Amino acid sequence: MTAAIAHNVVSARPVPLPRGYRFELVKLVSQWRIRLLVLACWIAPAFFVAGVSLQSTLPSDTLFGRWMHATGWAGPLVMLGFAGTWALPLLTSVVAGDVFASEDRLGTWRHLLVAVRSPGRIFAAKALAGLTVILLLVAGLACSSAAGGVVAVGSRPLVGLDGQLLAPGDAAGRVVLAWACALAPTLALAAIGLLGSVALGRSPMGLLLPALVALAMQVAQMLPLPVAVRLALPGYAFISWNGLFTSPAQAGPLLIGVVVSLVWAVLATALAHLLLLRRDFTNPAYDGAGRRAFTLGLLPLAALTALTVAVIAVATPSMGSGIRQDKVQRSVATAFAHLYRLQTRQLHRPAVTEARLRATAACTKSDGQGAQEGAGNDWRCVVTWHLPDVAVAGTAVYQLDVASDGRFVADGDGPKEVNGYFLVRTPTGDAPNPLWQFDGNVELLDTTSKGQSHAGNTATPS
Template sequence: MTATLAAPDTPVVRPVPITRGYRFELVKLLSQWRVRVLIVACWLAPAVFVTVVSQQASLPVDTLFGRMMHATGWAGPLVLLGFSGSWALPLLTSLVAGDVFAAEDRLGTWRHLLVAVRSPRRIFVSKALSSLSVIVVLVIGLVVSSTVSGLLVVGNRQLIGLDGHLLSPGDAAGRVLLAWLCALAPTLALAAIGLLGSVAMGRSPMGLLLPAVVALAMQIVQQLPVPVAVRLALPGYAFISWNGLFTDPAQRGPLLIGVIVSLVWAVVATGLAYLLFVRRDFTNPTHDGSGRRALTAGLVPLVVLLGVSVAALAPVTGFGSGIEQDKVQRSVAIEFAHLYRLQTKQLNRADVTEAQLQTAAECTKGGDQVAARGPGNDWRCVISWHLPGVDVAGSAIYQLDINPLGRYVADGDGPKEVNGFFLVRTPSGDEPNPLWQFDGNIELLPVK
């Protein structure tokens, strides 16, 4: 009789679940003093900024909605959104997503992490989700802090849109929230670029700086007289196109395109970072990134994506600047009519409708020496309107400065009783003259 020995069960080694890896990576991020400082700053600094600026005599009139920070609390989060899209959000994505992989290279902890988790794929997902969570917390802090301080300091009042119509506090709240939600799309695109730089460049500080450098390059391009297709194909355009939410009807076309383009960039950049990460040789403790691989698997695909986006958008947007004479005239006439009614109410005069005013504008550029199209500070508009029971039409002159993004500032140039003074005398005291100077926005897409 022979005895048979049963082989003991071989233990099955399973990778750590993504949820546990996510919690581990999130704790690692939140334990860094740099991330803690960012969270505190994003939840406190906007409140201080809005409170201080709203109580000053001079306002940031060169910033969209800056001239309204005395009038309504909803202007504060919009001013902060304009600043954040240019500087704060690119910097935040650099400091969080741009360093999430490179930190392991500097500390030499990849071997320990691989032994514990046993799956490069799960490590990548955990790190990407944890950095995204921190970025969302930072953005929420910017929104909540600036909004609460604006409402407490200035008040929950009506907001004047970029075409002169009044938005109720509830409508303004919804559009402010939607504008910040749309700004999340380009923030995700920059975060994905940060992940790609952190993976591809290893210990190099360029991985940390990549989102900020890309954002700065996009800002420079946006200020150049490039075709609309190139402008909309850049992932940062949604930081700008939220302006269209504050017109009636809302200019949703450029905003939707900007959000979609940003999300596509986020998906592509994250996918490239993932492919580079799972193919990496972790046995080399001195890995500093592969310059050739970063170029061929990182930069080249993004350049191709930009070219494909431009080619796809060109038939829809056209090949010009999008700023044309008829668009300028229509925008200025509509906004003047809305603001004229607001001034009429201030002066306690009989109300009139836009249909009764029959407002029209004739705009030229460069004194008829150049074609009336494109950006510039040499636009001049003569606005005419009619009052019921008055035979002679009224007229007013405005000097316009239109930037390449379609935003313009209209500066009143007479007559003085209409737009010649900053203040108007009302039965309740002096108030800002809505017709003296105002901001507007021209939709760059073709108008049907």
């Protein structure tokens, strides 16, 4: 009798993966906090974006925040910036960081193993269920914020980070692509959550791990680190999507960030799977993988970071800050030329092309003292341009605050009729002055040699 029972247990087949996946998905969405998160992600962003877009004061310190009155496609980009900093790390912590630890807290591993009969299929079902919920949450944030912006303001052209005016269809496509690229670092954080959930057991650190890792990466991005180190961190794709809103697109850093994030996601998921398969499920007092969490969890990810830094440093000349004087001058001159044309249309003046403007910028850091490179709020630029049939060149002054990730805010410092006031008087009434303040982006990866800095000062014609 005993031999027959043992034979039946051994010959029992594991539960098919689709059935296990449905079971784990139902378990996840039956939790009140998951339902609340899904509801919030699909409703709250629409009301937030619509409400902010209809206010008189805009979040001008946020990327694309100053354009929320002008177009509905600025709203989802503001939401993406907030989501990459706070929302997505917290969402991955709640979903992926608890998917395995909940079984430890409830003591249900033995029942699950008896029902499924395969630790590998349990891992796959839980990982796929968590991925499904995370994708649903990200889709809700993107769709809801876009709907709120378009309904409140309308589908209108969007001003890019180089001052180029993007048609509504083009802007919508780039917004969708930016949110799609943000999925890569989200998956990396979700994989880290799976790893922490498996390795740390019922410890609350497993739940907090994705948020803590995201916070550490944000702090690292604010430090004066070499470009190769920045690109080697999976969270870089949360900020490099802004390269999509220049013409031509600054796709190099974004592609590297997406690839690095996906490699992190694959490695962290594989490590979590390996730790789960090596776990002793017969020990009811299990409280984490202990030393194996360090050797099979932390060390491989640290080695991957070091390897990625070395590969990027060899493939690209990126061991400096990436912010050089010629790059800043080129970015400021290009953005000014595009925005000057926008102001010209506002004032109903004769149209002029960027090629005829011949805008250039002369920028210095710290009044020319010290190295003319690196981040800081002590950049000062004097923009010069030429109008057809006008002998005297026009000049305008800007104070720049350049962040370590290459994003800068140019604040107009006169003359008043050009960039010294936030409104311009048009034939139809006062309108926001596009030259008063504008956002820009310096591509950290070198695309031109230092010897081409003079050519880089001239705005590219459209």
